[in-house]
Amino acid sequence: MTQRQFVSLGMFIVDQFLYEDGDGNPTGRGLDPQIGGGGTYAAIGARIWLDPTDIGMIVDRGHDFPSHIQAKLDSYGSDMWLFRDDPTRVTTKALNHYRGDHRGFKYLTPRVRLTPQDLNGTSFERPKTLHFICSPTRALSVISEVKEVEGWSPITIYEPMPDRCVPGELPSLLEVLPSISILSPNAEEAMGLLSIPLPVTQAKIEEAAAKLLGYGVGEGGQGSVVIRSGALGAYVVSRTKEGRWVEAFWGTNDPHRVVDVTGAGNAFLGGLGAGLKFTQDLYEAVLYASVSASYIVEQEGLPSIEPDDGSWNGDSPQRRLSDLRKRSSL
Template sequence: MDFVAFGLIIDDIVFPDGRTAMGVLGGGGPQTAFGMRLWAEQVGLVGGIGADLPAEALAWLKSSGLDTTGLRVSTQWPTPRAWQILEADGRRTQLWRVPGPAIGAQLSRRLEYLPDNYRQAQGFHLGVHPEDPDLDFIKALRAYGAVVSIEPFRPAARPLSEAELRALLSAGQIFSPNEGEAASLVGPAEPLELVRRLVAAGAEVVALRQGERGATVHRADTGETWHIPPFETQVVDPTGAGNAFCGGFLAGWVQTGDVRLAGLYGAVAASFLVEQVGLPGVETRRGEEARRRLTVLQAGAIRLDK
């Protein structure tokens, strides 16, 4: 196993213009796994599903090339499902459509949920609540010898103490917030200052996601910092692009140890996610197109620490 992602939700999306898309496979895990799978052969997905998983979602999972032995099928609980209400200014509001106990049961993460071969993965990516980041689970993943990448599910709901912040930022080797999430942790600032503050508080590798403005990536050991441009394409739905970026970034970092290339891998993965509602269809030529997009983007990466 190369990489593992966590979590699966069925999204019912309401767009700013009132259009809807119901029963979309989401939740971060499939999107992250897509970003990983673009660059790696063996990618696993861990999560809980019910017998109500939509047929279209099941079909995508079966045809995606992902290893799905990490998916647990419950006879007691439904598949996690939520409204995703998108605003014109980019804000997103999530409203759960299933009972609270089902959310906890289906989205909980335990080591015993990992098939044996998943424990040999080179990298894991997971989302966390900033105030309760499940540090013991992350520590256990790192004990397998893997690289662990973390993204916040949302901005912090309260200020974190200095100790809490350091524990969060140093839990995994990679920390990838968006600008709003970063500002909630270290205060509002320009991207480079956000990165500087995150590193000062304990982060090793930072991938600051900036939506349509790309990303700023940094490694603390050398100070190397790059602005990664987005790939120019028709944006239909940005939902899940950040997750795909995280999956691609992790794959690139593990495979190359090059923070610039890792950022470019992430940007390419994100570019596929925005081109339709939900996940891209399975296409045999996507690897070739990914390499083409990587070549196009390389010239636009700008080093910021020189």
């Protein structure tokens, strides 16, 4: 059985939306239920570069699974999804509550969490790169299951859960870091874990990355820290190369191209996992990641693929990669 390049343990979620102004009054804006979940966005970020047969994600499908969402998933390639049907439950749903500039998030149904053991006996088992989103405490359990599989040493891309990026989780994070290949919080999450006060600045991001790397990411191997920083781009530092910034494809000079940043960080990491197939250089792989994120922010929800020519949103990923490579001088 061929190993998949990228498999995510993130969940599939049907997102619902509520929009209010700063005073809590309805804005009149509406949005139909959308495909959501960090794992889903990560899988699509990888799909921008990889064939469906090189990607894997489990989708727990309840009896109420919307047909328009099924059609959208199928448009990306059915081989990348493993649907698990349970007629006794509903599909996992969550509410995205926007009040002014503040975004709240809460689950409306019980969650079905995935672990490496869920990959056993499927075409997704023992992937080359494993992506997971969870608390540092739960990351310890994920890594424990990975180590139980003899002969499997995947590249691990760990994305901490935003609401668990607090100082109290730091001891668990320190325990799991030696087994993590790539640690990637966003800027606010990294600063929250390390008690670095806001506002976000490039200097503080570089400080956080240096501290996290020093705490033992991938100790004895090729450990790296990638701090995702929105329009500022991403700061990358590893045990073998000095830190450097890689700019966002749509940065501060292109604010009109950014419609919705939901899922951009997840897709970034899917693009990163895909990029590692084509290059042995993490810094180069981050260019693939930045391009993946660029397609996510251009609309609400997921981008569209043109199967005839492989373009996304009517534009070529390879063209964007070439453009960003020139701008970044990597």
